[in-house]
Amino acid sequence: MQSTNPIEALKHQLDTLNETARKGFIRLSTSCQVGNLAGWLNAQQLFPRLYWKARDAGAAEYAALGAVKAFDSLAALQADLATLADMGGEQPDYFGGTAFDPRAPEWQHFGGCHFLLPRIELKRHQGKAALSLNLRFDDRCPDAEIAQARACLAALEKEQPLPRLLSRTYQREDHPSQKEWASWVGQVTHPEHLRHTPKVVLSRETSLVTAEVPSPWALLSRWQGSATDCFHFGIQFAAQAAFIGCPPERLYKREGRHLITEALAGTIRRERDALQDQALAAELLGDKKNSLENRCVYQQLLTQLEPLSHHVHMGEAHIVKLRSVQHIRRLIDAELHREVTDQQLLGALPPTPAVGGFPRHLALAFIRQHERHQRGWYAGAFGRVSHASSELAVAIRCAHVGSETIRLYAGAGIVAGSQPDEEWHELDSKIADIMSLLGMG
Numbered sequence: 001m002q003s004t005n006p007i008e009a010l011k012h013q014l015d016t017l018n019e020t021a022r023k024g025f026i027r028l029s030t031s032c033q034v035g036n037l038a039g040w041l042n043a044q045q046l047f048p049r050l051y052w053k054a055r056d057a058g059a060a061e062y063a064a065l066g067a068v069k070a071f072d073s074l075a076a077l078q079a080d081l082a083t084l085a086d087m088g089g090e091q092p093d094y095f096g097g098t099a100f101d102p103r104a105p106e107w108q109h110f111g112g113c114h115f116l117l118p119r120i121e122l123k124r125h126q127g128k129a130a131l132s133l134n135l136r137f138d139d140r141c142p143d144a145e146i147a148q149a150r151a152c153l154a155a156l157e158k159e160q161p162l163p164r165l166l167s168r169t170y171q172r173e174d175h176p177s178q179k180e181w182a183s184w185v186g187q188v189t190h191p192e193h194l195r196h197t198p199k200v201v202l203s204r205e206t207s208l209v210t211a212e213v214p215s216p217w218a219l220l221s222r223w224q225g226s227a228t229d230c231f232h233f234g235i236q237f238a239a240q241a242a243f244i245g246c247p248p249e250r251l252y253k254r255e256g257r258h259l260i261t262e263a264l265a266g267t268i269r270r271e272r273d274a275l276q277d278q279a280l281a282a283e284l285l286g287d288k289k290n291s292l293e294n295r296c297v298y299q300q301l302l303t304q305l306e307p308l309s310h311h312v313h314m315g316e317a318h319i320v321k322l323r324s325v326q327h328i329r330r331l332i333d334a335e336l337h338r339e340v341t342d343q344q345l346l347g348a349l350p351p352t353p354a355v356g357g358f359p360r361h362l363a364l365a366f367i368r369q370h371e372r373h374q375r376g377w378y379a380g381a382f383g384r385v386s387h388a389s390s391e392l393a394v395a396i397r398c399a400h401v402g403s404e405t406i407r408l409y410a411g412a413g414i415v416a417g418s419q420p421d422e423e424w425h426e427l428d429s430k431i432a433d434i435m436s437l438l439g440m441g
């Protein structure tokens with residue numbers, strides 16, 4: 001008889017798992033009730049904790065807890081995907097991300113690349129939630145694996161309401177300063193520099209220091225409520241090391257051999273008045289500087305996809321309206337060659353010129369030489385990878401939540417025609433949503 005308590009139901013499935021089923025990857029699942037997945041994560045004791053929801057309306061929501069296995073390189077992740085695919089049977093979802101610059105991963109706990117196969121997974125899709133326990137038997141002692149899984153189940157806590165976001169006072173510091181920013185923009189837009197490097201995406205770290213930072217899960221939950229048409233993600237390695245974000249930009253989505261990606265670059269503010277807002281959208285679409293920002297992105301994506309695909313197709317430029325900004329976007333789709341892997345895609349596509357620049361090596365050299373803050377996972381990739389399908393966001397519009405400091409990141413594509421003050425204001429519009437949640441709007 002099946003118990004109505006999902007944890008008891010999973011324990012029962014684990015206790016009655018017969019010897020012959022102990023092969024490769026196994027997922028034990030049971031239906032459950034959950035109000036807020038971030039609230040469930042926030043109530044747990046285990047780490048790592050991870051949240052992922054893709055951008056499409058109706059996309060599945062995932063909360064992941066603990067790791068059956070973790071991967072610190074794309075090669076290791078791909079090898080595991082291949083191993084399990086060869087064995088057949090049900091295939092797992094892996095979640096995680098990569099740093100902007102694998103040569104400089106920097107952030108403690110995060111590393112250059114971290115993907116995990118979760119021990120416990122809570123998934124909600126089309127109104128139905130399921131709690132799953134993942135197990136591996138191919139590369140470890142079965143009894144130890146079962147004991148570890150049982151310990152994780154025993155450590156599960158009930159969902160709790162998320163704490164309210166209390167109003168706090170924050171001390172703000174920007175790196176670089178506006179003065180230094182202006183000098184960098186001057187260097188990048190110097191005709192000599194533009195000749196070899198037409199675009200550099202410069203970024204700023206805004207540190208907000210306070211006595212007690214809010215729960216990253218409470219913050220993400222509030223943030224995602226106002227960030228429709230965006231990806232929503234969070235990862236927490238330890239109590240004082242979390243990274244959350246609501247990015248509007250897709251790195252790619254792969255379903256079998258079909259790949260979709262996009263060039264999202266070029267920005268203008270929003271206006272409350274609908275007519276004025278439309279006028280701004282028209283201005284953005286017709287603007288030379290913003291069109292160049294977007295062109296650098298799609299040209300590189302097309303060039304990179306060409307050798308990996310049978311055909312690549314790009315749609316028309318259009319406007320994407322977010323809460324505080326609007327962007328130019330072009331959708332791209334491609335049919336991948338049979339042998340192309342996520343490892344290859346994640347090795348080739350990021351950092352796109354939406355967050356790095358063009359050409360990549362020269363833009364990265366400028367960034368490494370000038371930016372003194374650590375980008376870490378800001379402007380990296382974050383998402384879900386599986387044998388059948390994968391989807392990753394570009395990790396922008398994000399926050400690193402530490403012990404006493406919240407670090408917000410924003411970048412702007414600097415090209416011919418960029419004005420330092422306008423670009424600085426563009427950075428502020430890109431952090432406006434999270435700033436207003438923190439009472440700093």
Ligand SMILES: C=C(O[C@@H]1C=C(C(=O)O)C=C[C@H]1O)C(=O)O
Pocket residue numbers: 201249264265266267293327354355396397409410411412413414430
């Ligand atoms: C780098 C960021 O965003 C990128 C830069 C944009 C721009 O400069 O117009 C727009 C969208 C993204 O391509 C960011 O939000 O941090």
Ligand SMILES: [Mg+2]
Pocket residue numbers: 265266267293412413426
């Ligand atoms: Mg811009």
